[in-house]
Amino acid sequence: MKKSRFLGVFIAGAIIFGSLSPAFADVDNSIVTMYEQQQKKARISKEKAREIGIKKIKDTFGIDVRDFDENINFGPYMENYTWNLSFNKYNDKETKDFFIAIDSNTGKIKALSKYEYNYSDENKEPTISKEKAKEIAKKYIDKINPDKLSQIKFIDEVNYDESSKPRNYYFRYIRTIDGVEFDSNYINIDVDAVNGKVIGYSYSWSEDMDFPKIDNVISKEEAEKLFSENIKINLNYINQFDFKSNELEKLKLVYNYRFENGNMIDAKEGKIINWGYNKEKEETKDIYKSKKEEILKNAKDKSKLEKELNKEEAVKLIKKKIKEFYNIDNMDLSYLELVDNNNFNKVWVADFGKKDNKGYIKDGGSITIDALTGELVSIGKWNNEEKPNEIFTPKLTWDEAYYKAIETIAKYFPEKIKDIKTEQIKYPMTYKFEGKEIPVRYVYFNFPRLVNGVEYYYNNISVSVDVKTGKVNELNYFWDDKVEFEGIDNIINKEEAKKVFLNENKPKLMYITINTNEDYTNPKYETKLIYMFSPVDLAKPVYEIDAHTGKALNPNI
Incomplete structure (x- = not known):
């Protein structure tokens, strides 16, 4: 099934309402805690938000979603926090999705969207031109949001190839204030090119905002x-x-x-x-050329095994690699599979951990080894029991974590040290939470492949270091020696x-x-x-x- 571009926008929009993206991963846990605290302060209850959402969808689209599958979560939207509700129904004939964001203090609608798809129209020829579809979209806005029509501007950002007979047309309208765009507020419309119906609608708007005057700006x-x-x-x-x-x-x-x-x-x-x-x-931080040469001197040629590792041999070697990497004995394997990728060697992939008396895995992780060489390809722990926003004394500085990552590459992939970009950008090692300075626990390094001195990010070696324990937490190697490069x-x-x-x-x-x-x-x-x-x-x-x-x-x- 070829779904429209709107569905991607619909899903992405739903994700945006529950996300903030700081520069480092440890903040994610603090954000979850922050949402919980804000939810307790909300004047609009979850039940009230559901009631408002169902009524708004019924009034706007004429559809009762009370028997739809539903999901409700809480998160930030612009300067407010919102209840974010999604309702969906799928069957052999059609798909219906609705999303609505409701201000948790006022009950006002901050965002609203719908997406519908009729499978019976899937193989039919388009009959609607782009110009006609645009007229349909504008009339729909005039019906649903007549007071916003004078405040929006059409943004022509999709280059339609008419010869390709597009299944849907997507139109984006951005809010403008004195002619200046504010693209966080918008109305998006998706029109079915077969039957001319509006199948996608997305609305996001913030009222009572203070916009700085357009004066004293640089040219x-x-x-x-x-x-x-x-x-x-x-x-x-x-x-x-x-x-x-x-x-x-x-x-x-x-x-x-x-x-x-x-x-x-x-x-x-x-x-x-x-x-x-x-x-x-x-x-930034980098190692000297002499250090690379020293690492390269210790590299040994990696040769293929006489035969591909069988399951028993793979289990034995995987446990040995886990012991070597984490210094943990007798790990249980909860999953093991031989994977054959056409672009790379065959690999054995496994999940590991310690089983408790109920059979649940604790201190788990995953590992991949090359089935033809027995070499480690990737390994990482899941850290499910990590305490969010924990204040601890780091055992490593950023620089020390960087050298730890280099040491890990020198141990497992020394022959690649000449083929990666070792320079890394330094990021802060703390973030603020409730007025306190919280240390970043994991430092992530990505070393892209270098060919002719040029970076190729699709091949890389990545390492994460736990500065609380002072140990490497994760190593990933992604490399294709068969690929050919332009000069x-x-x-x-x-x-x-x-x-x-x-x-x-x-x-x-x-x-x-x-x-x-x-x-x-x-x-x-x-x-x-x-x-x-x-x-x-x-x-x-x-x-x-x-x-x-x-x-x-x-x-x-």
Whole structure:
């Protein structure tokens, strides 16, 4: 079944209402605790929110969802906390999904969406043009949200190939304030190209917001200069897919870009800012060339075994590897399977842990070993019993954790030390929770493959270190020695690539709402005027450039 783009938006929207994304993983547990505390303060009960949601869906769409499957959770939305309800029903004939977010203090609707799919229309030919579908979408908005029609702007961000006969048309409308977009507030419409019905509708809106006046802002020319000064152009190898077959076509050498210290400009203050973690300058760490050479000297050739490991041999070797890595004896295996991947060697995959008297696994994890060499491929513990927001004295600094990660690679994959980018960006080792400084427990390192001095992130070695115990918690090796890479001869230079990016992307004045407090348990939201580095053609955004031809690559084609 070929479902519409709207379903992805629907699901992503539902996830957004329950997420905050700090720069490090340990904050996740503090966020869960924070939600629980905020839920206790809510004036609208869970039961009342359900009642409001069912009535709103009935009034808006004429559908009673009381007998639908349902799910209710609590989380943040913009400057508020909301009850987030989803109702769905599936059968052989159709799919129906509804989502609604309700302010936990006022009971007001913050977001509402629906998605419907009729399987009987699946193989029918489209009969509706894009222009006709757009008319249908606009009439629907006028019916459902007539008071919002004058406050929204159509954003043409989908490049439809009419010859491909699209199954659905997707239309996005963004809220504007004095002509400036605020893309956190929107109305999205999905129109069925076969029968002309609105099958997808998504609405997100915040009332009573204070928007800063559009005065005393830097000019677009000044913003463009700041972006030009702060953009960093990089060479990368990427996997290029054939979107029709959804299969890997080949590897390609491209230029892409990023902004080291932020991807937005504060339009009032004229400085680069980011969504969350901000530093004046990135700090990095690397090892010396002599250290790499020392590691490489100790590398031994890895040869294949005389025969593929059988199940009994795999169990024995897996337990040996667990003992070696974690210094834990007699681990039970709760799952074991031989996996054959066409692109890589066969591997044995297992889950491990200690079984209690009820048969439940504790201190569990997973491990993968190469069935043809017996070498470790990946290993990691699940840490299910970790205490959230625990204050402890770290046994390792960030630098010491970094060297621990390098030591682990030197032990298990020493021959690859010359083929990975060992430089890493340093991140904070604490976060704030309820006014307290909480140490980050796990430090994550990702070492991408280097070919011709160019990064290839689809192949990498990653390591996580537990600074509380001072030990490595996880190791993953993902590598394909069969893949072929383009050469780096006859490519355009970085300045030429930079010109293309600056031509294809321009500063766009927008409103955004961000949390300005480092303590995620006490968020302080502020609406700002910012310049975003935005594609000139939203339907053909340019994030990568062919390094040999200088041609902009469009991810949508």
